[in-house]
Amino acid sequence: QKEVEQNSGPLSVPEGAIASLNCTYSDRVSQSFFWYRQYSGKSPELIMSIYSNGDKEDGRFTAQLNKASQYVSLLIRDSQPSDSATYLCAVDYGGSQGNLIFGKGTKLSVKP
Amino acid sequence: EPEVTQTPSHQVTQMGQEVILRCVPISNHLYFYWYRQILGQKVEFLVSFYNNEISEKSEIFDDQFSVERPDGSNFTLKIRSTKLEDSAMYFCASSDGGEGEKLFFGSGTQLSVL
Numbered sequence: 001q002k003e004v005e006q007n008s009g010p011l012s013v014p015e016g017a018i019a020s021l022n023c024t025y026s027d028r029v030s031q032s033f034f035w036y037r038q039y040s041g042k043s044p045e046l047i048m049s050i051y052s053n054g055d056k057e058d059g060r061f062t063a064q065l066n067k068a069s070q071y072v073s074l075l076i077r078d079s080q081p082s083d084s085a086t087y088l089c090a091v092d093y094g095g096s097q098g099n100l101i102f103g104k105g106t107k108l109s110v111k112p
Numbered sequence: 113e114p115e116v117t118q119t120p121s122h123q124v125t126q127m128g129q130e131v132i133l134r135c136v137p138i139s140n141h142l143y144f145y146w147y148r149q150i151l152g153q154k155v156e157f158l159v160s161f162y163n164n165e166i167s168e169k170s171e172i173f174d175d176q177f178s179v180e181r182p183d184g185s186n187f188t189l190k191i192r193s194t195k196l197e198d199s200a201m202y203f204c205a206s207s208d209g210g211e212g213e214k215l216f217f218g219s220g221t222q223l224s225v226l
Contacts, residue, residue: 043217102155
């Protein structure tokens with residue numbers, strides 16, 4: 001059974017702090033990893049993708065991948081109240097194009 | 113910015129009725145998907161569609177479900193005989209098949225089966 005695990009939270013951070021979100025996955029064949037943001041009642045919105053070990057930065061977001069540990073993380077610097085949402089980790093296990101396995105998500109709350 | 117559009121936004125139906133959920137993917141995308149999310153649960157893959165045929169389907173996508181691309185723009189999900197447990201938010205997504213299969217999701221159809 002291919003699994004993607006996330007701490008469901010809620011994770012509460014003050015405005016301006018760094019939020020750190022973590023994800024582990026069960027199958028070593030995975031090649032592509034994604035972070036989606038989902039506001040309550042809305043659809044997932046892609047914010048980061050990462051395919052190789054190391055860090056990938058995009059604005060205030062940094063994704064980190066460690067395939068040996070089967071671990072993906074997302075750092076949000078200078079967190080804003082508008083970042084308050086559920087963050088979904090998604091993993092491509094090498095099935096057909098676009099068959100992603102999602103974690104249940106971590107709810108982030110940024111307090112002003 | 114191009115987006116995936118879904119209609120209707122809400123659909124209420126009686127158990128046993130047929131429903132069709134509609135999607136217009138991003139115009140230059142080649143791969144189309146349906147996912148669903150039961151309230152409070154994970155987003156789950158249902159089916160992928162490419163070159164006018166199903167590429168892969170999950171265990172959820174049983175004989176009650178079907179997909180169709182009836183013309184050059186629409187992509188539909190049909191549930192033949194709805195069950196209570198089909199109540200969920202259904203998301204259509206599309207991708208251009210480029211690096212890493214980045215999916216773009218529509219705003220969803222909230223299906224309620226009574």
